[in-house]
Amino acid sequence: MEQLSGGDMLLRALADEGVECIFGYPGGAALHIYDAIFRQDRVHHVLVRHEQAATHAADAYSRSTGRTGTCLVTSGPGATNAITGIATAYLDSIPMVVISGQVVSDRIGEDAFQETDMVGISRPIVKHSYLVKDPAQIPAIIKKAYYLAASGRPGPVVVDIPKDMTAPDVLFDYHYPETVRLRSYNPAIRGHAGQIKKAMQLMLAAKRPIIYAGGGVIQGNASAPLTALAKKLNVPVTNTLMGLGAYPGDDKQFLGMLGMHGMVEANFAMHNADVIFAIGARFDDRVTNATDKFCPDAKIVHVDIDPASISKTVRADVPIVGPVDSVLNDMLQIFDELKQTMDTEALSQWWAQINEWRAKHGILVKPRYETTSEALKPQEVISTLYEVTKGEAYITSDVGQHQMFAAQYYPFKYPRRWINSGGLGTMGFGLPAAMGVQYAHRDAVVACVTGEGSIQMCIQELSTCTQYHLPVKIICLNNQALGMVKQWQDMNYGGRHSESLYEESLPDFIKLAESYGHVGVRISKREELKEKLTEVFAMKDRVVFVDIQVDPQEHVYPMLIPPNDPSGANGSMRDMFLSKTERT
Amino acid sequence: MKHIISVLVENEPGALSRVVGLFSQRGYNIETLTVAPTEDATLSRLTITTAGSDHVIEQITKHLNKIVDVVKLVDLTEGAHIERELMLIKVRATGSQRAEVKRCVDIFRGQIVDVTASVYTIQLVGHSDKLDAFFQAVGEASILEVVRSGVTGIARGEKVLSL
Numbered sequence: 237m238e239q240l241s242g243g244d245m246l247l248r249a250l251a252d253e254g255v256e257c258i259f260g261y262p263g264g265a266a267l268h269i270y271d272a273i274f275r276q277d278r279v280h281h282v283l284v285r286h287e288q289a290a291t292h293a294a295d296a297y298s299r300s301t302g303r304t305g306t307c308l309v310t311s312g313p314g315a316t317n318a319i320t321g322i323a324t325a326y327l328d329s330i331p332m333v334v335i336s337g338q339v340v341s342d343r344i345g346e347d348a349f350q351e352t353d354m355v356g357i358s359r360p361i362v363k364h365s366y367l368v369k370d371p372a373q374i375p376a377i378i379k380k381a382y383y384l385a386a387s388g389r390p391g392p393v394v395v396d397i398p399k400d401m402t403a404p405d406v407l408f409d410y411h412y413p414e415t416v417r418l419r420s421y422n423p424a425i426r427g428h429a430g431q432i433k434k435a436m437q438l439m440l441a442a443k444r445p446i447i448y449a450g451g452g453v454i455q456g457n458a459s460a461p462l463t464a465l466a467k468k469l470n471v472p473v474t475n476t477l478m479g480l481g482a483y484p485g486d487d488k489q490f491l492g493m494l495g496m497h498g499m500v501e502a503n504f505a506m507h508n509a510d511v512i513f514a515i516g517a518r519f520d521d522r523v524t525n526a527t528d529k530f531c532p533d534a535k536i537v538h539v540d541i542d543p544a545s546i547s548k549t550v551r552a553d554v555p556i557v558g559p560v561d562s563v564l565n566d567m568l569q570i571f572d573e574l575k576q577t578m579d580t581e582a583l584s585q586w587w588a589q590i591n592e593w594r595a596k597h598g599i600l601v602k603p604r605y606e607t608t609s610e611a612l613k614p615q616e617v618i619s620t621l622y623e624v625t626k627g628e629a630y631i632t633s634d635v636g637q638h639q640m641f642a643a644q645y646y647p648f649k650y651p652r653r654w655i656n657s658g659g660l661g662t663m664g665f666g667l668p669a670a671m672g673v674q675y676a677h678r679d680a681v682v683a684c685v686t687g688e689g690s691i692q693m694c695i696q697e698l699s700t701c702t703q704y705h706l707p708v709k710i711i712c713l714n715n716q717a718l719g720m721v722k723q724w725q726d727m728n729y730g731g732r733h734s735e736s737l738y739e740e741s742l743p744d745f746i747k748l749a750e751s752y753g754h755v756g757v758r759i760s761k762r763e764e765l766k767e768k769l770t771e772v773f774a775m776k777d778r779v780v781f782v783d784i785q786v787d788p789q790e791h792v793y794p795m796l797i798p799p800n801d802p803s804g805a806n807g808s809m810r811d812m813f814l815s816k817t818e819r820t
Numbered sequence: 821m822k823h824i825i826s827v828l829v830e831n832e833p834g835a836l837s838r839v840v841g842l843f844s845q846r847g848y849n850i851e852t853l854t855v856a857p858t859e860d861a862t863l864s865r866l867t868i869t870t871a872g873s874d875h876v877i878e879q880i881t882k883h884l885n886k887i888v889d890v891v892k893l894v895d896l897t898e899g900a901h902i903e904r905e906l907m908l909i910k911v912r913a914t915g916s917q918r919a920e921v922k923r924c925v926d927i928f929r930g931q932i933v934d935v936t937a938s939v940y941t942i943q944l945v946g947h948s949d950k951l952d953a954f955f956q957a958v959g960e961a962s963i964l965e966v967v968r969s970g971v972t973g974i975a976r977g978e979k980v981l982s983l
Contacts, residue, residue, distance in 0.1 A: 367834070420892075421888050
């Protein structure tokens with residue numbers, strides 16, 4: 237059997253696991269590992285400029301490919317810098333393995349230089365974590381880490397490795413385990429047949445059904461059976477922010493995103509539904525509004541791989557624990573066996589109602605924002621982006637108004653194309669995420685929709701893009717303010733813009749991009765928007781920073797009216813602001 | 821309502837902190853907690869008493885089950901069970917009080933496990949309510965120090981919590 241050091245075993249194990257790339261940043265406690273990276277060529281390494289970016293890049297690599305992302309950081313500040321990215325992946329259930337260096341075993345607990353209790357500090361935001369105590373265990377721990385990260389409800393796994401575990405002068409027999417079994421961890425592999433049948437019967441008897449599908453459908457690679465089921469039943473579909481692309485965004489059965497900034501027709505359909513088929517979604521507070529007013533007439537089927545997600549905030553009438561793809565395939569099979577059809581008359585009335593809502597309120601039917609002013613609207617920028625990229629781009633986003641505009645105005649046709657921090661809402665996610673996506677899809681068009689606020693949280697990564705030739709396009713909706721904060725201050729704080737304005741302090745993004753060797757393009761007029769964007773995307777091998785001056789007064793609508801709003805009827809999914817002056 | 825949840829966890833470093841962390845992280849209460857290795861050296865058994873609505877208890881057991889180190893668990897309060905708590909209590913006992921305290925200990929079927937000229941150290945085992953009742957009986961004024969183990973429990977009859 238081959239004899240390897242701990243550091244070499246780690247790299248060999250990663251390669252044997254199929255890891256193609258690590259996003260990382262070296263430092264003292266990780267140096268043996270970095271030396272082992274130097275000695276091999278199966279696993280590539282991308283040197284980021286901040287550990288937070290390493291986690292986001294690995295996370296987005298995973299979101300866009302379905303393969304577990306990997307990052308490597310050193311102890312202490314390296315580890316703590318990774319925390320935001322780990323929490324981001326945790327909240328969105330993204331498979332990721334984070335390897336952190338740790339001070340030598342003998343020093344642990346002595347407040348050594350660059351020591352922090354990584355296992356402790358990350359505990360609430362990981363699926364599981366390991367502290368390596370015996371180098372011989374490294375291959376087995378790596379095997380378990382990747383298995384845990386990707387199976388069941390996916391999530392980040394931390395492997396903390398004290399420096400002495402990777403020392404080059406101590407050798408061990410290397411063997412990479414082929415299989416892994418954990419007696420305490422047995423994720424569901426099939427949904428309960430009886431429950432699935434019950435769910436199908438409930439759907440067949442429904443008069444006003446809707447499918448509410450979330451990020452779990454994307455993580456569970458179940459877009460195809462979801463689409464097949466929706467088509468067979470002719471049922472309307474809505475996606476959560478995390479689920480966009482799970483169902484083709486350009487299909488007529490698609491009602492758009494639901495929830496806080498969801499489409500009126502989607503939220504109305506939810507509120508009026510008699511059966512809600514929820515799959516891979518978790519009834520997040522940004523979806524449900526007040527849970528006591530949530531969809532009063534609906535029977536709820538809830539399919540999720542994680543039993544703890546079911547009946548957490550909204551009680552399910554038919555809970556089904558299982559992988560979304562197998563449950564959907566079982567549903568399709570039962571549908572064929574039952575040979576029953578939907579109540580077509582009720583369904584056509586339901587569709588008539590939905591189409592009426594869509595015609596009256598749909599934001600993609602016609603612009604619901606004001607287009608007479610000279611100022612460029614963020615919405616039209618996203619619509620033009622969709623047009624120029626033919627809806628085929630990978631879009632990453634940061635967090636704020638631009639994120640909601642992108643979700644609303646870029647109908648994603650495929651899964652894994654919309655990469656955003658939906659759960660944690662991490663500003664700074666967009667650019668490193670775009671790098672991770674571009675690294676995984678070298679020839680694809682990757683655009684990061686961001687704002688002048690978010691982009692500055694990880695802007696140093698422009699340098700990483702240079703080093704690794706990652707030609708991402710940065711679409712910066714520059715409204716010279718923290719737009720979403722400002723919107724809430726306008727709506728709820730009497731227009732007092734406390735610390736949300738930049739007051740002429742923004743950098744010249746064009747020069748900034750140029751200083752990194754990239755191209756900078758400024759757009760401020762409606763007439764030049766399409767032409768310039770087309771030029772931008774024609775520069776296939778360049779990073780382009782597009783600084784677009786948009787109307788600073790614009791708010792994101794529609795918007796659910798929160799339960800405590802003084803204006804009267806509120807708190808349910810049919811209560812929405814449609815503009816600054818109109819409401820449902 | 822009070823629930824007693826017995827949990828078998830892998831006897832791994834950090835397993836306890838994952839369980840305890842879950843409760844603080846999600847805002848659940850721990851009233852008592854006991855932990856010790858089992859006859860199988862790879863497993864530890866925790867007994868947690870907690871209170872909450874059915875919805876909260878359901879979430880607690882689901883989230884506990886999600887912890888990778890948790891092998892198996894049971895809510896003992898769902899069935900017939902035996903619960904016990906051990907208490908050591910130091911009581912001032914001088915003059916006529918000595919006989920009075922001794923009688924009280926006998927009534928509660930406790931034992932005096934250490935004696936000085938002025939202090940009895942008493943061991944009492946039983947249902948938590950019985951331990952509370954002993955406080956009342958002996959009179960709080962004479963109590964010098966109390967230590968309770970927290971609740972531990974086991975299901976009645978054939979039902980066992982094992983692998």
